[in-house]
Amino acid sequence: MLQEILALPVEDKIFYAVLVFSWTVYIWEAYLACRQREIYRSTTHVPTELGKIMDSETFEKSRLYQLDKSNFGFWSGLYSEAEGTLILLLGGIPFLWKVSGILTARFGFGPEYEISQSLVFLMLATLFSALTGLPWSLYNTFVIEEKHGFNQQTLGFFLKDALKKFAVTQCILLPVTSLLLYIIKIGGDYFFIYAWLFTLIVSLILVTIYADYIAPLFDKFTPLPDGELKSEIESMAKSICFPLTKVYVVEGSKRSSHSNAYFYGFFKNKRIVLFDTLLEDYSPLNKPGEKEPGTGEENEAAGNESKSKPKNKKQGCSNPEMNSFLCFFLFAVLIGRRELFMAFGFHDTQPTLIGLMIIFQFIFSPYNELLSFCLTVLSRRFEFQADAFARSMGRSSELYSALIKLNKDNLGFPVADWLFSMWHYSHPPLLERVSAGLYWPSDIDAYFSLLPFLLFPFLFLSV
Numbered sequence: 001m002l003q004e005i006l007a008l009p010v011e012d013k014i015f016y017a018v019l020v021f022s023w024t025v026y027i028w029e030a031y032l033a034c035r036q037r038e039i040y041r042s043t044t045h046v047p048t049e050l051g052k053i054m055d056s057e058t059f060e061k062s063r064l065y066q067l068d069k070s071n072f073g074f075w076s077g078l079y080s081e082a083e084g085t086l087i088l089l090l091g092g093i094p095f096l097w098k099v100s101g102i103l104t105a106r107f108g109f110g111p112e113y114e115i116s117q118s119l120v121f122l123m124l125a126t127l128f129s130a131l132t133g134l135p136w137s138l139y140n141t142f143v144i145e146e147k148h149g150f151n152q153q154t155l156g157f158f159l160k161d162a163l164k165k166f167a168v169t170q171c172i173l174l175p176v177t178s179l180l181l182y183i184i185k186i187g188g189d190y191f192f193i194y195a196w197l198f199t200l201i202v203s204l205i206l207v208t209i210y211a212d213y214i215a216p217l218f219d220k221f222t223p224l225p226d227g228e229l230k231s232e233i234e235s236m237a238k239s240i241c242f243p244l245t246k247v248y249v250v251e252g253s254k255r256s257s258h259s260n261a262y263f264y265g266f267f268k269n270k271r272i273v274l275f276d277t278l279l280e281d282y283s284p285l286n287k288p289g290e291k292e293p294g295t296g297e298e299n300e301a302a303g304n305e306s307k308s309k310p311k312n313k314k315q316g317c318s319n320p321e322m323n324s325f326l327c328f329f330l331f332a333v334l335i336g337r338r339e340l341f342m343a344f345g346f347h348d349t350q351p352t353l354i355g356l357m358i359i360f361q362f363i364f365s366p367y368n369e370l371l372s373f374c375l376t377v378l379s380r381r382f383e384f385q386a387d388a389f390a391r392s393m394g395r396s397s398e399l400y401s402a403l404i405k406l407n408k409d410n411l412g413f414p415v416a417d418w419l420f421s422m423w424h425y426s427h428p429p430l431l432e433r434v435s436a437g438l439y440w441p442s443d444i445d446a447y448f449s450l451l452p453f454l455l456f457p458f459l460f461l462s463v
Helices: 002-006 010-042 058-087 092-106 115-146 156-186 186-217 228-239 296-303 320-336 340-344 352-363 365-394 397-407 418-426 430-435 444-449
Strands: 221-223 244-250 261-266 269-275
Touching: 002 430, 010 058, 010 352, 010 365, 010 418, 010 430, 058 092, 058 115, 058 397, 058 430, 092 352, 115 156, 156 186, 156 352, 186 221, 186 261, 186 320, 228 244, 261 352, 320 352, 340 352, 352 365, 365 418, 365 430, 397 430
Parallel strands: 244 269
Antiparallel strands: 221 244, 261 269
C-alpha cells in the first residue's frame, strides 16, 4: 500500500494530501465540538463560582441556546466539508473555469483575456457559495436565533440585505482582484513585493473607510448624543491617552438583539462604534411601542422590515503585514510549479487566479491553521491583560458588571471544555476569567453601575 502511494504522480500526491489534511482538520474540530456539546448536556447547574452572579433560569437558557448552535454547527460543518470534497473530486474548479471562458468568449474575449475570465469565474464562485449557504443562513436566523429571542429580521429584510451584501462585495472584490492580477502579470521577478504593497494599501483603505462609507449602506450610524455616557467615555479615553475622535451608535437592533462594539482607525484618529443593543437607555428593544427617531416614512419603512419585539427585561450595559508578505513570497516560489495546477485538473493552463486559490486556500492550509491557533492564544493573552489593566485602574467593579450583563444579554454559556476553549475562544468564557484571579467585588450592587464605564473592555480588545 505504501509503495503504491509513493508510486503515485506528484500531482496525485498533492491532491490526496490536500483532501486528507482537510478531513483531518474537520475531524479534529468535530471532536472538539463533541467535547463541548457534552459540557452543554451535562452541566445543568450554575457553577459554584458563579452562584451569586448568575441565576438558574439564565444559565439554562444559555445552555439550551449554545446546545442548539453546536448541533447546527455540526451539520453545517459536515455539509461544508462534504461539498468541498465533492467539488474537488468532481473537478468543479476546472469546470467553472471552463464555463467562465465560454461566457467571456460570447462577448468577444478570448483566452488571452485571462483577467476578464478570472473575474467571471470569481463572480460565479461567490454566487455559488452564496446560494448554497443561503438555506443554512435562513435556518440559523429564522429557527435558532428566532427560537431564542434574538432575531429581529423579517424574511424580506433578510433577503434584501443578502442581495445588498452580494452586490457590495462584487463592487469591491472584482476591481481589487483585477488590479492584483494585473500587478502579478507585469511585476516581473519581484511581483510579490508589489502585490504585498498593493494588498497592504487596499487593507488600510478599507479599514479606514469601512465605518464611514461601507457599513452605513447596511445600518444606520449616528453620533452618540452629548450626555453623561459620552462624557465618561471621552474622559476615560483621555485618561489612558486613547486618541478618540468620534463615538457612533449603530442600529444593530433591526437585525438581532445581540450586543457588540468595536473601534477602528489609525494613529491619532480612532473611532468607537457601539451597537444600540449594548446601551440600556438607547436600545429600542427596551422601549416597546416607541418609534425610532426619524421621519414618519422612515419609521414606517423600518417597521415593515424589522420586527418589534417587546422584551420583559432591559437589555444592554448601564493588522498582520509580515504574514501577507511571507505568503506572497512563497506564492512567487510555488506559482511556477505545473504539478500544483495539474493536481486540481488544470493540465493545459495555469491561470494566476487559480494559482492564488490553490496556494493560499489549499497548500497554505496547514500554515493557516497554525497561525489561527497562535493568534487565538495571543488574543486570549490580551484579554487577560486587559482584565489586569482594569484592576490596576480601579475598574474591577465596572468590568465585573459588564461581563455579567453582556454574558446574560447574549446568552453566553460560562463553562467551556478546556481544549475547545483553547482552540476556538479568542475571548475566554466568563468562568475562565473569574478563575484567572481577577478581583470581583462581593457587593453586586455594582451590577447596575455599569453604563458610564461599559466601554472599557472594548478599548483594550476585551469582551
